[in-house]
Amino acid sequence: MPDDAQPPHARTTIFGEQHDRILERLVTLDADLSGYVRDFAYDTIYDHPGLDLKTKELIACALLVSLGSPPELRTHLRGALNAGATEAEVRGALLMCIPYVGFPRTIAGFEQLRAHLAGRAPTQER
Amino acid sequence: MPDDAQPPHARTTIFGEQHDRILERLVTLDADLSGYVRDFAYDTIYDHPGLDLKTKELIACALLVSLGSPPELRTHLRGALNAGATEAEVRGALLMCIPYVGFPRTIAGFEQLRAHLAGRAPTQER
Amino acid sequence: MPDDAQPPHARTTIFGEQHDRILERLVTLDADLSGYVRDFAYDTIYDHPGLDLKTKELIACALLVSLGSPPELRTHLRGALNAGATEAEVRGALLMCIPYVGFPRTIAGFEQLRAHLAGRAPTQER
Amino acid sequence: MPDDAQPPHARTTIFGEQHDRILERLVTLDADLSGYVRDFAYDTIYDHPGLDLKTKELIACALLVSLGSPPELRTHLRGALNAGATEAEVRGALLMCIPYVGFPRTIAGFEQLRAHLAGRAPTQER
Amino acid sequence: MPDDAQPPHARTTIFGEQHDRILERLVTLDADLSGYVRDFAYDTIYDHPGLDLKTKELIACALLVSLGSPPELRTHLRGALNAGATEAEVRGALLMCIPYVGFPRTIAGFEQLRAHLAGRAPTQER
Amino acid sequence: MPDDAQPPHARTTIFGEQHDRILERLVTLDADLSGYVRDFAYDTIYDHPGLDLKTKELIACALLVSLGSPPELRTHLRGALNAGATEAEVRGALLMCIPYVGFPRTIAGFEQLRAHLAGRAPTQER
Numbered sequence: 001m002p003d004d005a006q007p008p009h010a011r012t013t014i015f016g017e018q019h020d021r022i023l024e025r026l027v028t029l030d031a032d033l034s035g036y037v038r039d040f041a042y043d044t045i046y047d048h049p050g051l052d053l054k055t056k057e058l059i060a061c062a063l064l065v066s067l068g069s070p071p072e073l074r075t076h077l078r079g080a081l082n083a084g085a086t087e088a089e090v091r092g093a094l095l096m097c098i099p100y101v102g103f104p105r106t107i108a109g110f111e112q113l114r115a116h117l118a119g120r121a122p123t124q125e126r
Numbered sequence: 127m128p129d130d131a132q133p134p135h136a137r138t139t140i141f142g143e144q145h146d147r148i149l150e151r152l153v154t155l156d157a158d159l160s161g162y163v164r165d166f167a168y169d170t171i172y173d174h175p176g177l178d179l180k181t182k183e184l185i186a187c188a189l190l191v192s193l194g195s196p197p198e199l200r201t202h203l204r205g206a207l208n209a210g211a212t213e214a215e216v217r218g219a220l221l222m223c224i225p226y227v228g229f230p231r232t233i234a235g236f237e238q239l240r241a242h243l244a245g246r247a248p249t250q251e252r
Numbered sequence: 253m254p255d256d257a258q259p260p261h262a263r264t265t266i267f268g269e270q271h272d273r274i275l276e277r278l279v280t281l282d283a284d285l286s287g288y289v290r291d292f293a294y295d296t297i298y299d300h301p302g303l304d305l306k307t308k309e310l311i312a313c314a315l316l317v318s319l320g321s322p323p324e325l326r327t328h329l330r331g332a333l334n335a336g337a338t339e340a341e342v343r344g345a346l347l348m349c350i351p352y353v354g355f356p357r358t359i360a361g362f363e364q365l366r367a368h369l370a371g372r373a374p375t376q377e378r
Numbered sequence: 379m380p381d382d383a384q385p386p387h388a389r390t391t392i393f394g395e396q397h398d399r400i401l402e403r404l405v406t407l408d409a410d411l412s413g414y415v416r417d418f419a420y421d422t423i424y425d426h427p428g429l430d431l432k433t434k435e436l437i438a439c440a441l442l443v444s445l446g447s448p449p450e451l452r453t454h455l456r457g458a459l460n461a462g463a464t465e466a467e468v469r470g471a472l473l474m475c476i477p478y479v480g481f482p483r484t485i486a487g488f489e490q491l492r493a494h495l496a497g498r499a500p501t502q503e504r
Numbered sequence: 505m506p507d508d509a510q511p512p513h514a515r516t517t518i519f520g521e522q523h524d525r526i527l528e529r530l531v532t533l534d535a536d537l538s539g540y541v542r543d544f545a546y547d548t549i550y551d552h553p554g555l556d557l558k559t560k561e562l563i564a565c566a567l568l569v570s571l572g573s574p575p576e577l578r579t580h581l582r583g584a585l586n587a588g589a590t591e592a593e594v595r596g597a598l599l600m601c602i603p604y605v606g607f608p609r610t611i612a613g614f615e616q617l618r619a620h621l622a623g624r625a626p627t628q629e630r
Numbered sequence: 631m632p633d634d635a636q637p638p639h640a641r642t643t644i645f646g647e648q649h650d651r652i653l654e655r656l657v658t659l660d661a662d663l664s665g666y667v668r669d670f671a672y673d674t675i676y677d678h679p680g681l682d683l684k685t686k687e688l689i690a691c692a693l694l695v696s697l698g699s700p701p702e703l704r705t706h707l708r709g710a711l712n713a714g715a716t717e718a719e720v721r722g723a724l725l726m727c728i729p730y731v732g733f734p735r736t737i738a739g740f741e742q743l744r745a746h747l748a749g750r751a752p753t754q755e756r
Contacts, residue, residue, distance in 0.1 A: 026737070028744065029737065029740040029741065029743075029744055030721055030724075030725075030740050030743075032552065032721075032725065033725065033728075033736070033737070033740055036544075036548070036549075036725075036728060036733075037733060037737075040225070040540075040544050040548070041225040041733055044540070044544070045221060045222065045224055045225050045540075048218060048221055048536065049214075049218075050214040050215060050217060050218035050221075051184075051214075051215050051218025051219060051222070055181055055184060055215075055218075055219070056218070056222055058177075058181060058185060059184060059185055059188045059219055059222045060222060060226060062185045062188055062189055063188055063189070063192055063222070063223065063226040063227060064226065064734065066189055066192040066193075066227075067192075067226070067227070067698070067732075067734055067735070068445070068446055068448070068698055070698070070734045070735075070737075070738060072733075072734050072737075088175075088176040088177075089176060089177050089181075091176060091408055091410075092174060092175075092176035092177025092181075092182070093177060093181070093185055094408075095171055095174055095176075095408075095410065095411065095414075096171065096177070096182055096185045096186060096189070097189065098171055098354075098411075098414060099166070099167040099171050099354055099355050100186060100189035100190065100193070100354045100355070100356060101189060101192075101193070101353065101354045102350070102351055102352045102353045102354040102445075103351045103352070103414075103415060103419055103450075104352060104442065104445055104448045104450050105445070106411070107404070107407065107411070107415075107448075107450075108448060110407040110408050110411055111407065113407075113408075114406065114407055152359070154366065155359065155362040155363065155365075155366055156343055156346075156347075156362050156365075158343075158347065158426065159346075159347065159350075159358070159359070159362055162347075162350060162355075162418075162422070162423075163355060163359075166414075166418050166422070167355055170414070170418070171414075174410065190356065193320070193354075193356055193357070194320055194571070194572055194574070196320070196356045196359075196360060198355075198356050198359075217534055217536075220534075221534075221536065221537065221540075224537075224540060224732075225732055225733045226732045226733070226734060227731070227732045228571075228728075228729055228730045228731045228732040229540075229541060229545055229576075229729045229730070230568065230571055230574045230576050230730060231571070231574075232537070233530070233533065233537070233541075233574075233576075234574060236533040236534050236537055237533060239533075239534075240532065240533055278611070280618065281611065281614040281615065281617075281618055282595055282598075282599075282614050282617075284595075284599065284678065285599065285602075285610070285611070285614055288599075288602060288607075288670075288674070288675075289607060289611075292477070292666075292670050292674070293477040293607055296666070296670070297473060297474065297476055297477050297666075300470060300473055300662065301466075301470075302466040302467060302469060302470035302473075303436075303466075303467050303470025303471060303474070307433055307436060307467075307470075307471070308470070308474055310429075310433060310437060311436060311437055311440045311471055311474045312474060312478060314437045314440055314441055315440055315441070315444055315474070315475065315478035315479060316478065316608065318441055318444040318445075318479075319444075319478070319479070319572070319606075319608055319609070320572055322572070322608045322611075322612060324607075324608050324611075340427075340428040340429075341428060341429050341433075343428060344426060344427075344428035344429025344433075344434070345429060345433070345437055347423060347426055347428075348423065348429070348434055348437045348438060348441070349441065350423055351418070351419040351423050352438060352441035352442065352445070353441060353444075353445070446697070446698055446700070469660055469662075472660075473660075473662065473663065473666075476606070476663075476666060477606055477607050478606045478607070478608060479605065479606045480602075480603055480604045480605045480606040480697075481603050481604070481666075481667060481671055481702075482604060482694065482697055482700045482702050483697070484663070485656070485659065485663070485667075485700075485702075486700060488659040488660050488663055489659065491659075491660075492658065492659055544729070545729040549725060549726065549728055549729050552722060552725055553718075553722075554718040554719060554721060554722035554725075555688075555718075555719050555722025555723060555726070559685055559688060559719075559723070560722070560726055562681075562685060562689060563688060563689055563692045563723055563726045564726060564730060566689045566692055566693055567692055567693070567696055567726070567727065567730035567731060568730065570693055570696040570697075570731075571696075571730070571731070592679075592680040592681075593680060593681050593685075595680060596678060596679075596680035596681030596685075596686070597681060597685070597689055599675060599678055599680075600675065600681070600686055600689045600690060600693070601693065602675055603670070603671040603675050604690060604693035604694065604697070605693060605696075605697070
């Protein structure tokens, strides 16, 4: 199938301008790990049809909140916005975490959203 | 404001026919707890505007998967379908859990989906 | 120091009549494990002065709720009551879990409390 | 009921002089979130009768340790002391975490206690 | 490379006689999920060189204990033994969980070991 | 039994030159806590025969990854290497975390491995 008939990889939309920087940083951690992230997490799971990318990203944000808001959350908050979520929708997704995983986990997620909207540089982002 | 001008509570859609049974069961656990579930979890958080109910329910399913798929997951798998999610969208939401929380958590979620689709009676559901 | 000058081990109060049954069951899992539970968990940590046993047990119940309410919760709900907590105090401790770890974890804890108060036989308890 | 007949809100004791700063910081994260923290977490759950505030705060500290000692722990270590816990009681509550959630989680809690007792400024506290 | 020059897939050793049953059960949950388990979890991660299979399986058992000992633990306790671990080594791996994730998680792991050694039928195993 | 007939404590190998610094730091957190870490976590659990130290340390690294890679992970990555693990074996142990606890937890572990191999000073290590 010719390239231009393929839908773009989800990671192109999610990472935006940070795409190469994020993947290269993963290579410095471990070459095999970076391949698994790109080929399995993104090009297999994220590219699986059946659910639109915006909803996938809002789910990803909630899951990252349940994990204690590691640096990946910054990437996927931006990814959700890149995929068409409004700021209100992103806030709505984070608020859903309160009854399921409690306030401390949720507040940590909102801390990352505030940092992102304040436009701080994505230094340790991944 | 007259009743018929209010949008229906999310819990009406989510619980469907199980509504009264689920709330009454919570009362047998603890009267205050059941009030908090109804008034805060559902009528405050779930009824918060900004995110459509279908997406809220898919997020809820993913969060419940991260928690090890307790009995609430059965309720919210059905709730997502009641709110307009297709089976493919529900499967897509569960698959998103793989890269974020791993296979064991995800498989437990699919076990509950299979039970629901097979039409087993919602005995211990909540 | 003569035996009768020593305060009783916390595990005597916590386990009550179930004491020997619980310890023997642990031996069937692994002899070393059972020794560590008795000598470290109970006779070192639980017998550490500085905090009264009732408060220790209420904290234990909350921690077990955070872990998803495994069978030990049943033991320590009874242990809290044995150590002088009222049913209202036990319910108050479980309700504290809502804002910190969310409703699903908390509800699972109340399920175990109900089972205990209903007097079901402590079969798989540990 | 006249104001002076009402018991003070738990958050007044817990937050002490930090009260307004903590609530205002939450507003900068999300206006609805801050309302939920104040109205539900504190004025509904924390003000629920049945368990004294000191015990509630010691339980809160243990739950925050189970969550990996996020910044809230600093607030509630101080809150427990404000509510009448001695330093020995706070240490006793943290030690209870060892058998239930292991040493790494517990040590992280003691790191925050040390920082608090050393009088470092509560910068990122919430 | 001819088939007989390839090392056997790890899943052949881990699953033993249960191989087809386990994979077919996963297909009934979700066809894509089962493919990801086989192709990524086993044939990519488990077959990655650099660490012997026995050690991989002992690590898997510990990780499953940290997850609350879901049904997969039974499979990997057997898998560790199939890969050459002695019962003493398996017990040693489970005991390592005590200081890192506490006693309740560890005890649940020993419960599964006992069930396996007692030869109960692997009904819901996966 | 004369000293030289005793095998060295595991903590001697694990901590290497950092031994006294790490234990003294724990004393500043809490005197009882430091005793429990030394006497139970290390001299009871880690010195339990039945599993070689290298495998114990690789399991410890995986468990610490499941906990979100707290500072202890740095210590035990070095401990695994001190106990005879090759860098490839350590990477293999971390990669095993992907299917069990997902990519974010695993990536955090590889971040600590990179920091260790880059020879940064173990400031807050414990």
